Amino acid sequence: MADPGGPELVRCPVCSQELPAGRINAHLDGCLQRGKRMRLSGREEEEKESGATIAFPLFSKPKIEADGARPSPPTRGRGAEQDDSQGLATSCPQKSMPEKLDGKPLADKMRPCGLGDYVGQSKVLGENTLLRTLLHAHEIPSVILWGPPGCGKTTLAHIIAKNSKKNGTRFVTLSATNATTNDVREVIKQAQNELRLFKRKTILFVDEIHRFNKLQQDTFLPHVECGTVTLIGATTENPSFEINSALLSRCRVIVLEKLSVEAMESILMRAIKSLGIRVLKQDAHSDSEDGSSGGGSRSEPVVYIEEKAISTLAHLCDGDARIGLNGLQLAVQARLATGRAPAGAKGSLGNVIFIQEEHVKEGLQRSHILYDRAGEEHYNCISALHKSMRGSDENASLYWLGRMLEGGENPLYVARRLVRFASEDIGLADPLALNQAVAAYQGCHFIGMPECEVLLAQCVTYMARAPKSIEVYQAYSKVKECLKNHKGPLPPVPLHLRNAPTKLMKGLGYGKGYKYNPMYQEPVQQDYLPNELKGIKFF
């Protein structure tokens, strides 16, 4: 805290010591000299190689990685920024295959560090796109990268960082899964110091930004607004629901797509090449020119992968490059452990390993691949099911049902939607549909999955084939509208329609003049609406 009467104190961005403003420059020179010596001996050298930007080694607290990133969970392998793919491909040809596969997940090792290796996403990164132009101009605005898992959001953020490094910008990463509001504040404080003292800008990458609560998201607001930090947020969830609107209006949303099968094939081929695996063409059992010489020495096994296995992997990973690459890694590791072909096998030198389609399939769990129960896909699929039934397309309806159930969706969630559909879309055109849906819901409740799948299939088919009517649904919507738009107090219930259980109420005229319909032979003339609404039609 500065003494109100004393000189203004400034915090040294290197060692965090507070000093009078007049002494800061001399102090900084000393700190920087010490920092330089440490850098030469320490990991700063690695950062230089990797392109990660760090202000000063002493600046970061231990829980935040050198570039500001927190240590990432092992499966995601976030934070480290070395381009190990380059290492895999070129600098370590003498490494054995198990050594190359050791350590970080293959997906992380293969993370491209430049646009040249970044595959797909041409809508946002193709020639003449805004983002590419901005990248070339080193002018990066605050952005939210929205896309499904493993489509390259983090990778793109790292590429932007590397690109921005050219004009001296710092890159700091936080993961919203474990960062606290204090972490955010600390990063912002550092960014302010850097800007004030060294005119260095900061890019702050926040992975899974949707996991920050409103308060944490609010913390960014003024600093994004005034340019202290350029925010790059990554999210798999629809930003319109998950990012607070004030923050969203200050960022551009860049929508990344699921990687296509072709894109996945080329990502897998790059990894295969880096690992020195040979591709076995489908027609002739001869290896293609892809891959390397297949290991450093004769005692090293030569690993072959069937072309079909690559294509299957590219299809099964559903556009998620992390799943594809890690699936490949698993298949290779498993085959290295068990799969040496017997000497004399076709094309074998006795030291040959074949990776076939079934091996890559084993490494992948379909349920995970097809469907993300908690995420956007859950809502997309139920919406597709609802619309297919509404359109009376029984094939599409059954397909979307299958996508959800095979992906592990809760059958009761689907059944609840069918109950709603029976009324909203079929209504009085076939009132039995509601019975069907409620029965399906109860049946699912009794017997659970997988037995209840056929109940849902039957009910979905019934709904798709049933005649449709939205008469009641529309009429009820009009009632709601009428109530919403009513000006002033709502009209009282007409006295003759009121029940009169007590003498007092009777005395007040409750129920007076009410005509009890069963007592009349002929149709009864009687008003059932308040006078103000007389004659209103909802149907």
Ligand SMILES: Nc1ncnc2c1ncn2[C@@H]1O[C@H](COP(=O)(O)OP(=O)(O)OP(=O)(O)O)[C@@H](O)[C@H]1O
């Ligand atoms: N477009 C791409 N081009 C090349 N490789 C890619 C691409 N997208 C992803 N990859 C590979 O997949 C790995 C995982 O990608 P990344 O971490 O960028 O995905 P993400 O979209 O941030 O996923 P998540 O939402 O799950 O965090 C990367 O390390 C990289 O090896």
